[in-house]
Amino acid sequence: MQELIRSLLAEMGEDPTREGLLDTPKRVEKAYKFLTSGYDADIDQVLNNALFTVDYSEMVIVKDIDFYSLCEHHLLPFFGKCHVAYIPTTKVIGLSKIPRLVDVFARRLQVQERLTNQIANVIKDKISPMGVAVVMEATHLCMSMRGVEKQNSFAVTSAMAGVFRDNARTRMEFLELIKLRSGAAGVIEQRTPAGLACVDDY
Numbered sequence: 001m002q003e004l005i006r007s008l009l010a011e012m013g014e015d016p017t018r019e020g021l022l023d024t025p026k027r028v029e030k031a032y033k034f035l036t037s038g039y040d041a042d043i044d045q046v047l048n049n050a051l052f053t054v055d056y057s058e059m060v061i062v063k064d065i066d067f068y069s070l071c072e073h074h075l076l077p078f079f080g081k082c083h084v085a086y087i088p089t090t091k092v093i094g095l096s097k098i099p100r101l102v103d104v105f106a107r108r109l110q111v112q113e114r115l116t117n118q119i120a121n122v123i124k125d126k127i128s129p130m131g132v133a134v135v136m137e138a139t140h141l142c143m144s145m146r147g148v149e150k151q152n153s154f155a156v157t158s159a160m161a162g163v164f165r166d167n168a169r170t171r172m173e174f175l176e177l178i179k180l181r182s183g184a185a186g187v188i189e190q191r192t193p194a195g196l197a198c199v200d201d202y
C-alpha cells in the first residue's frame with residue numbers, strides 16, 4: 001500500500017521525497033488498516049459471551065454512540081451518532097458490546113444506509129428480539145468539504161424491524177427517547193429515501 005500512496009502523492013503534484021512526506025505512506029497505510037479493520041472482525045468474538053438470557057421485555061436503548069466511517073464513493077469520512085434500540089424476547093446483549101458492533105461495521109467502506117441495516121440485522125440474527133431499531137445521523141465530508149449541496153451533507157437513516165416497524169407507538173416512543181438533533185422524526189416516519197446519504201453521481 002505504501003508504494004500506492006507514494007504514487008498518489010506524486011499524482012497530486014507533490015514530491016513524495018520531501019521531508020514532511022517521507023513517512024506519510026507508512027502513516028496512511030496504518031490509518032487505513034485501522035479504519036477498515038472491520039473486515040477482519042469476527043462478530044462472535046466481539047460479542048464474546050455477552051449474550052444473556054433474561055426475563056425482561058422492555059425497550060433497551062443505547063443512544064449517542066459516536067461512529068466514524070468512510071464513504072465508499074469518495075473514501076472520505078462520514079461520522080456522527082448512532083442510536084440503537086431493541087425489545088428482547090429471551091436474550092439481551094451486554095450494553096458495552098453495542099458500540100463495538102457499530103465499530104465493526106463502521107470500520108469498512110460504507111454507505112450510511114447499508115451501515116444502518118447491517119447493525120440492525122446483526123442484532124436481529126444474534127438475539128431474535130421482538131423488534132430492533134437503528135437510527136444514524138451523520139455529516140458527510142464528501143459533501144461538506146467539496147461544497148456541494150451543503151444542506152444535504154447531514155443525513156439521517158433508519159432501519160426498523162419487528163415491533164418498531166409494525167407498531168407506530170413503539171416507534172414514536174423510541175424516536176422521542178433519542179430526540180434527533182435534526183428533528184427528523186417526521187422524515188423517518190415516511191422512511192428515508194434511498195440514496196440520500198452520500199450521493200455517488202458526482
Ligand SMILES: [Zn+2]
Nearest residue numbers: 071074142198
Ligand atoms: Zn461520499
